[in-house]
Every structure is written in structure tokens, then in C-alpha cells.
Amino acid sequence: SYDLTQPPSVSVSPGQTASITCSGDRLGNKFASWYQQKPGQSPLLVIFKDSKRPSGIPERFSGSNSGNKATLTITGTQAMDEADYYCQAWDSTTLVFGSGTTVTVL
Amino acid sequence: QVVLQESGPELVKPLETLSLTCTISNYSITNDHYWGWIRQPPGKGLEWIANIHHTGSNFYNPSLKSRVSISIDTSKNQFSLNLSSVTAADTAIYYCGRVDIAARHVDFWGQGTQLTVSS
Numbered sequence: 223s224y225d226l227t228q229p230p231s232v233s234v235s236p237g238q239t240a241s242i243t244c245s246g247d248r249l250g251n252k253f254a255s256w257y258q259q260k261p262g263q264s265p266l267l268v269i270f271k272d273s274k275r276p277s278g279i280p281e282r283f284s285g286s287n288s289g290n291k292a293t294l295t296i297t298g299t300q301a302m303d304e305a306d307y308y309c310q311a312w313d314s315t316t317l318v319f320g321s322g323t324t325v326t327v328l
Numbered sequence: 329q330v331v332l333q334e335s336g337p338e339l340v341k342p343l344e345t346l347s348l349t350c351t352i353s354n355y356s357i358t359n360d361h362y363w364g365w366i367r368q369p370p371g372k373g374l375e376w377i378a379n380i381h382h383t384g385s386n387f388y389n390p391s392l393k394s395r396v397s398i399s400i401d402t403s404k405n406q407f408s409l410n411l412s413s414v415t416a417a418d419t420a421i422y423y424c425g426r427v428d429i430a431a432r433h434v435d436f437w438g439q440g441t442q443l444t445v446s447s
Contacts, residue, residue: 223391253432255434264439270431270432310433312432315387317427317432317434
């Protein structure tokens with residue numbers, strides 16, 4: 223089975239940059255997507271096709287994907303960005319989610 | 329705006345079959361998207377279960393494939409999930425979603441429905 227590995231947690235100060243990584247075998251050859259999930263809410267797509275933002279997602283969210291790693295970057299992190307973040311990719315006919323990263327804004 | 333709404337029982341007994349339905353509003357299920365189920369056990373991450381297209385094409389998570397069946401009712405603009413022989417490990421929030429198969433992501437999600445497996 224295909225696995226996507228994320229760090230369990232990332233801490234960031236308000237206004238600083240948070241980077242969340244997602245590692246998988248030849249992940250750069252696939253499209254990576256990222257979801258934000260706040261407590262009690264459904265996941266929200268924040269990045270698709272590696273680096274594209276859906277309508278309504280702030281510009282401070284950006285993404286990249288190369289080699290075996292995809293990265294979600296939050297520039298100028300705000301308190302409202304505190305949430306769990308999941309990467310996701312498609313392997314053959316299987317949709318795979320990463321293990322999830324909790325972003326804490328201190 | 330596409331709206332998805334899950335419905336089904338909140339409590340199922342062990343070894344019974346779970347049946348959930350997702351009703352889609354403001355969008356036709358016969359448009360060119362897949363439709364999927366994803367679940368999240370308490371305090372854990374997301375797990376994809378299955379996808380289906382209105383043509384009948386479907387994909388299953390290999391780890392669940394032996395117990396899962398996904399179906400679609402275009403007349404009701406709904407799709408459904410059956411999960412057989414449930415155990416406590418199937419306790420989770422179950423989400424339905426719209427899957428963009430070309431871009432490989434889930435772009436709209438339902439609010440989720442909590443399922444507990446207990447006798």
C-alpha cells in the first residue's frame with residue numbers, strides 16, 4: 223500500500239511561516255492536495271494540483287511538490303490557521319491521505 | 329454551491345451491516361465527477377473508503393474492499409455505502425464528498441455523520 227508521512231505537529235508564532243511536509247515514494251509524480259480541518263468541522267480543501275488554491279482560500283497558503291516530498295506553506299500564519307492539516311494523493315486507483323499534522327499557533 | 333448531506337443510523341450493533349446515504353443538492357450526480365466516502369475514527373486521521381461514478385465505475389480501499397459496497401441512485405441524486413460485519417473499529421465520523429478525478433482531490437465535503445458500533 224502507498225503511505226504518506228507527515229510530522230505529527232508543527233508549532234509557529236503568529237506572523238511567522240509554517241511549513242508542513244508530506245513524504246511518499248515518488249510523490250512528485252502525482253498530484254498532491256492539502257486539507258485543513260478544524261475541531262468539529264469537515265475537512266476543507268486548501269491546495270490542489272500541488273500548488274493551486276481553490277476560490278476563497280487566502281494567498282498565505284501555498285504548496286509545492288517535488289521528488290518524494292510535498293510541502294504546504296502558510297506565510298504570515300494567523301491564529302485562525304490553527305488546525306489539523308492532511309495531505310492527499312492518488313496511487314493507481316486508491317485515494318490516500320497522510321497521517322495528519324497539527325499546527326499550533328503559539 | 330454543491331451541498332452534500334449524509335444520513336443513516338447513529339448506532340449499529342457488531343456484525344451488522346451499516347448503510348449510509350449521501351444526498352446531493354445544487355448539482356447533478358450525473359455530471360462528470362466521482363462521489364466518495366471517507367471516514368475518521370475518533371481522534372484519528374482520514375481514511376478513504378470508496379468512490380463511484382454515475383456510469384457505475386467504482387474504486388475501493390483494498391483494506392475494506394471485502395466488506396464494502398458503494399452504489400448510486402441517479403433518480404434521487406444520491407449515492408450510498410454499505411459496510412458489512414461492522415466492529416468497534418468501524419466507529420467513526422463518515423463523510424461523503426465530491427471527487428474531482430482529473431485533479432485527484434475531494435473538493436466538496438458533507439458535514440459528516442457519527443457512527444458508533446456497540447451492542
